[in-house]
Amino acid sequence: MTPTVPELLLGNFVCLMDPPPPESSGDFLQSRIGVTGMISLLCAQEAERGIAARVWENGAIRDLLRRAAPTYGAAFAEAATGEDTDLSLAATDRANADLRRALIDLHIAVETARDAALDTEIRGLYVRMADARRLDLPPLPAG
Amino acid sequence: MTLQSQLEAYLTRIWETPARVTMIARIPGGASRETYRFDVEVGGETQGLILRRDPVGSLIDTERKLEFAAFRSFHGSGLPVPEGVALEEQGAELERPFFIMGRIDGGKAQSPFTVAPYGEHARAIGEQFYGHLGAIAAADPATLPIAQVADTPAPDACWKRELDYWEGVIDADEEHPQPIVRACIRRLRASPPPAARKLSVVHGDYRTGNFMHDGQGRIIALLDWEMAHIGDPLEDLGWAMEPLWCYGETDRVSGMLPREEAIAIWEAASGLTVDPAAFAWWELFASVKGQAIWTSSAKEFRAGGLKDPVLGLSGWYTARRQDVILADRLAALEALA
Numbered sequence: 001m002t003p004t005v006p007e008l009l010l011g012n013f014v015c016l017m018d019p020p021p022p023e024s025s026g027d028f029l030q031s032r033i034g035v036t037g038m039i040s041l042l043c044a045q046e047a048e049r050g051i052a053a054r055v056w057e058n059g060a061i062r063d064l065l066r067r068a069a070p071t072y073g074a075a076f077a078e079a080a081t082g083e084d085t086d087l088s089l090a091a092t093d094r095a096n097a098d099l100r101r102a103l104i105d106l107h108i109a110v111e112t113a114r115d116a117a118l119d120t121e122i123r124g125l126y127v128r129m130a131d132a133r134r135l136d137l138p139p140l141p142a143g
Numbered sequence: 144m145t146l147q148s149q150l151e152a153y154l155t156r157i158w159e160t161p162a163r164v165t166m167i168a169r170i171p172g173g174a175s176r177e178t179y180r181f182d183v184e185v186g187g188e189t190q191g192l193i194l195r196r197d198p199v200g201s202l203i204d205t206e207r208k209l210e211f212a213a214f215r216s217f218h219g220s221g222l223p224v225p226e227g228v229a230l231e232e233q234g235a236e237l238e239r240p241f242f243i244m245g246r247i248d249g250g251k252a253q254s255p256f257t258v259a260p261y262g263e264h265a266r267a268i269g270e271q272f273y274g275h276l277g278a279i280a281a282a283d284p285a286t287l288p289i290a291q292v293a294d295t296p297a298p299d300a301c302w303k304r305e306l307d308y309w310e311g312v313i314d315a316d317e318e319h320p321q322p323i324v325r326a327c328i329r330r331l332r333a334s335p336p337p338a339a340r341k342l343s344v345v346h347g348d349y350r351t352g353n354f355m356h357d358g359q360g361r362i363i364a365l366l367d368w369e370m371a372h373i374g375d376p377l378e379d380l381g382w383a384m385e386p387l388w389c390y391g392e393t394d395r396v397s398g399m400l401p402r403e404e405a406i407a408i409w410e411a412a413s414g415l416t417v418d419p420a421a422f423a424w425w426e427l428f429a430s431v432k433g434q435a436i437w438t439s440s441a442k443e444f445r446a447g448g449l450k451d452p453v454l455g456l457s458g459w460y461t462a463r464r465q466d467v468i469l470a471d472r473l474a475a476l477e478a479l480a
Binding site: 124135139 | 145146147167169179253256257259260261262319320321322325333390391441442444445448449451452453456458459460464466467469471474478479480
């Protein structure tokens, strides 16, 4: 997914290092600092859970592609080859991008074939994928 | 030149009398445009104004003339909408396109990411919020200034124009494949909604956080009309009820009212009835549109040298929340026949 954790944290640094013009101090600057704080907090969650989420998602997509290949074509089995050996966010994201493209192609084929069972399974996978990537903002009181 | 001196030069020129700008301060939010409040002294009188200037990078690419025309369409209509004062599409002394509008003081805009943003005033604000939206839907756009600058689609083309536009945004700005929103778009295309029963002005970003209230239960300004256009009024209703705008709440839409009450208020104010099947389409569309905006945010965050944390947060955290909503909506749809 984009942006990456290094980009977000570098962005925080750049944002705080840049002296604002006089008209952008006060409430605006305070709000900006609050946003950088939220980003830092959420980056901590991503550092803790992000690799596991990606490895799980990549594995789930590979499994689905392999199972679908006999019906929908060997290209999907081909797309499912490999495994996540480099457990960095960047490497697992690169693999994830290729797998997601194959998943999109598979889902289109499934819809075209009116394959209700596999369509329902894919939609269920989407729910779990989105949940695994979820970031939890702590409750913020209304001002 | 400072922004203050640029503004003084501009206002002195167009009003043909010396204008002195004071108290200029940038306002948080309004991520699609730089927004500043300022006072201007002319002929011994002081007036409070708002400047909305195009940013270098933005969540959304919008036409400021449409936003300006929307203010002119509804200011003085009985709705709490500020007055449009001046529009400069070429930037003039301020170097980037901008417009100036009247300032309504004494209120605050609430973040949609706060818990129970309207507290004990949620019901009163909800009644006005959905009543005002119904009034916007009831207006005849052909009689309003916005009709001079906005395209008027055929009633059966509203959905396609919007879906084409926002899918195009994702096509242009996507930097990582998004199977969930792509599946939702295919579902929307496979089951288009019926034609709009009425063409209306669509605010385009009518939601929690885009209006000011006085802290006592009264809405005093409807803001952020930068995505205004003419289309199906159900589009605005779907966007207003998008789950993204009611943090952690499942029993009240927009953090204000139960869903059925909100719809009833809107129907009474608009004179329209909500077709459930059509509205289901527009609700899913609202989530797709949201993801398109967050996709652009991520791209702009990078393109702008990572300097705007609001773009970074929107393109990352908000995009993830939107994916959860989209996946849940998609899973709830009927199985393929």
